[in-house]
Amino acid sequence: MEFTSSSAMWLAMAILAITAALTKIALGGGRRRCLSESSDLTCKTPPPPPVVNCIALLGLLPALFRGDVPATMQQLYAKFGSVFTVSVAGLLKATFLVGPEVSAHFFQGLESEVSHGDLFEFTVPMFGKEVGHGVDNATRIEQGRFFAEALKPARLRIHVDPMVQEVEDYFAKWGQHGTVDLKHELEQLLLLISGRCLLGKEVMGTKFDEVCNLFRDIEGGVNLMSVFFPYTPLIPSNRRRDMARERLHAIFSDIHTSTHTSVWTGARLLTHEKFLAAAVDEQDQIVRKHGIINGRIVTDHYGFLMEMHMLHICIKETLRLHPPAPMIVRTALRQFTVRTREGHEYCVPAGHTMASPIVISNRVPYIYKDAHLYDPDRFGPRREEDKVGGKFSYTSFGGGRNSCVGENYAYMQIKAIWSHLLRNFELKLLSPFPKTDWSKLVPEPQGKVMVSYKRRQLLPTS
Template sequence: MDLTISALWMALALFFITTVLTKIANGRITYDPVCTLPPPPEVRGIALLRLLPTLCTKGPEATMHDLYNKFGSIFTVSFIWKRITFLVGREASVIFFQGLESEVAQGDINEFTVPMFGQEIGFAVDYNTRMEQTRFLVESLRPAQLRSYVDPMLQEVEKYFAKWGEEGVVDLKHEFEELLMLISSRCLVGKEVREKMFGQFCKLFHEIEEGVNFASFMFPYIPIPVNRRRDRARIKLTEILSEVVRSRKSFKRVEEDVLQRFIDSTYKDGRATTIEEVSGMILALIFAGKHTSATTSTWTGACLLSHENFLDAALEEQKCIIGKYNDKIDYRILSEMGTLHNCIKEAARMHPALPTLVRQVKKNIIVRGKEGNEYAIPKGNILVNLVMVNGMLPHIYKDPEVFDPDRFRPVREEDKAGGKFSYTSFGGGRHACGGEAYAYMQIKIIFSHMLRNFELKLISSFPKPDWTKFMPEPKGKLMVSYKRFQLPSN
């Protein structure tokens, strides 16, 4: 029953998405009369209705796999008068990840984020300004800056787990969400918010998160209660962050956090960032990072605790690191945790936090699939990169249904052997996730501490993806029993 409900929700989601994309499309679709290439195989009408049994019984992921197996790496689903072209595999993904903004764009599709973060950043501003703001984000998360975030992360992790008893049972999914918000408030927003107004900040931010739903995606500005709460929360959060910025400037206080780096950033023309821009960028960064890190952490925990051999390997690695460095952790030591890194990477391959990525075709393009066939994709089509299928391709990954972090070890390195865009769980190309290194770092710090200090056992069933969510996550709770201990160094 749960799977059927989830699948039906996904069907409704597709309906909503195609409806809103029709609203933003640039008129009726016309093929380039000069181009003689055919369009991709198309699913429409009765064939589309035939998908419903698979969707209802197996779910959206299995449905997409079936379509890929039947039609190949490029195919189109027509719904009413809107065409959505799905891309699978590295060959078909090149234009998606490397195409120019004039060819494939993010903008219109992400309009729902504008009332969440304000009119001064992201998809509310022109492309060049958005790219400069992206540069601010990337520069704030470079290795030189990441090193300064290790100690604050460690402090938050140690303080959080100190509240656990000698033994007990917890919902690990909830614990990760709470802890990652604490880390975000400390490393991204700063100690003023973390120490003085964390509870208020979290409550308001949660109201912004609630604004991410199918209705708000369709009509971002419709005055329904959830959107009104979202708008009020953004205004209050902007006021809080504005006060922090003004206080720092008044007292000439400089902190080691991302907020400070945004304050100090300047555009190419020499203009400094405004308080509204800084606030919007911080809210957008927390939103993007919290979801992906919490989801990836939960899947990593579920996978590790379900595979004793890799749990033992991760424990042995921590034991070796303790023996080598005692209890010291820094950026360089974290980089030596290759087994743990690969476990996180493998969980993200099998269960990507963003199972699909979406663009809009701005002018007629040509896409080539693994099979060697070339197709014409017309202006106005929606491009969907099926990340959840990319990571499960058997010609790239041996036994893709098996949790096997060793596939990323030197010599094997299946993702590199497969070629560029074989691994897309963190995006790629022009719009690769700028926070990937930050995400790995905080997740490794969390699991390193847990493995060193707790004996953990999964007592709930392995979760399934919750397709009723706008951004899917592990369904239900991840119940884990723990018993405190200290991992010996030998």
């Protein structure tokens, strides 16, 4: 049976079990790598973190039944503080680190101290044994350098013109007015953008439908069941994933998260009139500044998009509230000490799974004022709450040695889409604000996101 979002009971059980499973996997990978002397060390002073046992976890079941993962984590944070260990049956343990003060080692520790372990084994059937976690660490680092080099700002410029062209061509097919599922439309568009940038216009022009179908089959393999049983052919989504991988040799890993962030950005803007108006006004000002309204042609789309500071912080605030990865997990290969904001010190033992719950760290109240509210101005020049909070206060794209190399590319894609939409259409959200589907490893807006549109007086970018 496939795991579905409609089953609250299975959702509660899966979230409880996944912590145990991830810890068990990490312990297996971490212990094999730990030096014998590290394994023998014990934490006498300072003490280990406070432990959340199974009895305490039972009190969280109501929130889990509602599918409210942030509320569950928030309860633990409020009760136990910024460092605590979840113990499953007293055997498997995962230590949670919340906030910038206790996150430095998690994000900056050396590979010999902090490791992914075997936690991402489930991605191997998706992407193949030749890339990512299907290869040894040295090869994976070299592959990472290749991607990082390709996505540096200087090289990113060459992708922006094709992005903008795909955006303009796609929305040119919309009528004067109508109703669309924003989630479906942006998924299609981002497939076109990534296909154009990664495969070329000629390939996508003849293979778009096939690529869309294959990608959906691979994306369907990203579910909780694939974490537990990544190789079994008994799960239908695993079989479809494997067949699609054999035919699709280029996997667009950025599409998954960029689509969701683009939809969340639209849903947030269309339910916050103040920031929607500010973003539209910024578009008008930039267009008039460059004289585009009089028919001039933009020759530097990269610079044009870089001027959109209001739109940038709107996207950034969306990512704070809806991070692509709600939690990042590592394995502690050696024990280490953390010091909390309150001055408490704890020793995290070697072999523990470490978890950084970004969905909570991005909402700590002593860094973010009214953290539950959508307020892009918190990143504006007069507040800059993330900078005031210090390093690792904002970790939607990870941090330290494990920062996402595609951050700038993702911002460019989303800016290219929403700058065009804001300039050229009046939009209205018809659906209720979407709930989060927490049954997916990459949480996404649940269901359709229906939007009505009406064309404005055209303000082109080229």
